[in-house]
Amino acid sequence: MRIVIDNVGKKFKKSKKEETTALEDINFTIHEKEFVVLVGPSGCGKSTLLNIVGGLLSPSSGSIYFEDMEDEKREPTVSIVFQEIALFPWRTVYQNVIYGLEEKKMSKQDQMEKGNYYIDMVGLSEFKHAYPKQLSGGMKQRVGIGRALAVEPDLLLMDEPFSALDAQTRTLMQEELLTIWNRTQLSTLYVTHNIEEAVYLADRVIVLSRHPGRIKEIIPIDLPKMGRGDAQYRAQFDDYAEQIWQLIRQDAVDALKE
Amino acid sequence: MTKKMITNRVAFLDKKVPLYASILGIAGVLIVWEIICSLHIVSPLFLPAPTAIVTTGWDMLLSGEIVKNLVPSLYRIGVGYLIGSVVGIVVGLLLGFSKWADAIGTPIVYSIYPIPKIALLPLFVLWLGIGELSKVTIISLGVFFPVVINTYSGVKNVDPILIKAAVTFGSNHLNVIRKVILPGSLPMIFAGLKLAAGTSLLLLVAAEMIAAQSGIGSMVLHYGNLMITTKLMVGVLVLSLLGLAFNRFLQWVENRLLPWK
Numbered sequence: 001m002r003i004v005i006d007n008v009g010k011k012f013k014k015s016k017k018e019e020t021t022a023l024e025d026i027n028f029t030i031h032e033k034e035f036v037v038l039v040g041p042s043g044c045g046k047s048t049l050l051n052i053v054g055g056l057l058s059p060s061s062g063s064i065y066f067e068d069m070e071d072e073k074r075e076p077t078v079s080i081v082f083q084e085i086a087l088f089p090w091r092t093v094y095q096n097v098i099y100g101l102e103e104k105k106m107s108k109q110d111q112m113e114k115g116n117y118y119i120d121m122v123g124l125s126e127f128k129h130a131y132p133k134q135l136s137g138g139m140k141q142r143v144g145i146g147r148a149l150a151v152e153p154d155l156l157l158m159d160e161p162f163s164a165l166d167a168q169t170r171t172l173m174q175e176e177l178l179t180i181w182n183r184t185q186l187s188t189l190y191v192t193h194n195i196e197e198a199v200y201l202a203d204r205v206i207v208l209s210r211h212p213g214r215i216k217e218i219i220p221i222d223l224p225k226m227g228r229g230d231a232q233y234r235a236q237f238d239d240y241a242e243q244i245w246q247l248i249r250q251d252a253v254d255a256l257k258e
Numbered sequence: 259m260t261k262k263m264i265t266n267r268v269a270f271l272d273k274k275v276p277l278y279a280s281i282l283g284i285a286g287v288l289i290v291w292e293i294i295c296s297l298h299i300v301s302p303l304f305l306p307a308p309t310a311i312v313t314t315g316w317d318m319l320l321s322g323e324i325v326k327n328l329v330p331s332l333y334r335i336g337v338g339y340l341i342g343s344v345v346g347i348v349v350g351l352l353l354g355f356s357k358w359a360d361a362i363g364t365p366i367v368y369s370i371y372p373i374p375k376i377a378l379l380p381l382f383v384l385w386l387g388i389g390e391l392s393k394v395t396i397i398s399l400g401v402f403f404p405v406v407i408n409t410y411s412g413v414k415n416v417d418p419i420l421i422k423a424a425v426t427f428g429s430n431h432l433n434v435i436r437k438v439i440l441p442g443s444l445p446m447i448f449a450g451l452k453l454a455a456g457t458s459l460l461l462l463v464a465a466e467m468i469a470a471q472s473g474i475g476s477m478v479l480h481y482g483n484l485m486i487t488t489k490l491m492v493g494v495l496v497l498s499l500l501g502l503a504f505n506r507f508l509q510w511v512e513n514r515l516l517p518w519k
Binding site for chain 2: 104
């Protein structure tokens with residue numbers, strides 16, 4: 001199975017006559033069990049692209065499709081971890097996590113098993129019956145991740161999931177995400193503007209430019225998946241980060257002037 | 259060497275006031291009131307003493323006069339409030355969900371909304387007679403507007419990201435309404451219901467003063483005409499207790515229904 005992003009472009013109407021091109025000629029493939037990270041300066045259209053892949057926005061040109069699904073009759077499942085977290089405030093942690101299972105009309109028994117399994121995976125068993133307002137930012141996003149994992153999606157989309165968190169929580173959540181990802185091995189498309197985060201998580205990093213958003217370069221990260229933060233990989237890690245920063249730098253400077 | 263200590267200069271912001279202060283205020287007013295009356299500074303015809311009001315109230319309760327007037331009032335406000343709020347919620351949801359209903363209905367609602375509802379009572383009496391129906395209608399109408407407007411804006415203000423999340427996790431149109439928009443607009447609906455409680459009490463009293471033989475409002479007017487001020491004040495006291503109880507009840511329902519707030 002793979003997900004193909006085929007020649008995708010997106011134009012927004014600014015006014016009656018003016019149009020801005022947010023995305024142009026986007027072509028890449030997410031392979032099974034691959035962790036792809038989109039990175040770029042603000043305004044490069046990376047969130048727009050993620051929304052298009054998630055079916056929350058239609059592309060102006062091109063298409064997105066799943067190929068070689070094992071079960072041809074089944075509709076592919078895509079789930080999203082939102083930057084805004086977007087938990088339902090009237091639902092408890094447990095009820096939030098099983099939301100997608102409810103909508104799949106899964107039996108109550110299965111909902112409970114899956115729900116408990118994934119709540120345990122994101123480390124929230126103690127807070128199962130808490131409402132979102134009782135949780136800290138980091139814990140809320142764990143629920144968001146749990147909800148996205150519980151439907152066992154064919155493609156997991158993550159839209160700057162940790163950008164609202166403080167730096168320390170963020171580092172911990174990245175480590176935790178890697179551990180979780182290793183257990184689930186889901187095909188993942190992850191959007192961030194944080195270069196270290198991209199190098200830390202990705203199998204491949206796709207660097208986008210801005211105005212219009214195009215693929216500047218695709219960089220495979222040739223490091224073991226776990227333990228990239230260790231001292232022995234420090235030099236290589238920094239090289240990757242530096243390489244990506246040089247690609248983005250000029251665009252980021254331009255973005256600042258707007 | 260002298261030390262220059264740094265002290266918290268915003269300590270006054272955290273200053274705590276003891277709980278008895280708020281009780282002290284009310285008790286103070288009552289005591290001053292009682293003293294003024296017992297010293298005969300003001301004639302009891304204009305200002306009866308608090309103790310006189312309470313004892314008269316107790317007598318009226320025992321004689322059944324209060325109950326006799328309270329029951330029809332409760333019936334009018336109960337039925338009127340129920341009809342007004344149910345219709346208000348239903349219409350508000352419709353206006354919020356359907357673009358067509360919104361385009362057609364919202365201008366109508368907003369053009370009738372500013373009319374002081376009590377001005378329509380003579381018209382309703384003309385249409386519906388002087389009986390219960392005209393009073394219940396005017397209360398329903400007064401309740402309808404705050405509820406419909408709050409419900410409508412509650413629906414409109416549901417965070418779109420929650421709708422996106424629901425759709426992402428497989429919700430169809432109906433489930434988006436049922437599982438996201440309805441619970442999401444409930445806090446606003448409750449704000450409308452609480453607002454309407456005050457309006458309904460106001461309209462009840464006004465309607466009973468204009469056209470009724472029984473009811474707390476008509477009782478207050480009756481004793482006003484007879485210049486029996488103590489019994490008039492008992493009526494006012496009953497109304498304020500009624501308002502208080504109404505508010506407490508709605509608060510209780512809200513806490514039960516919205517534990518996540």
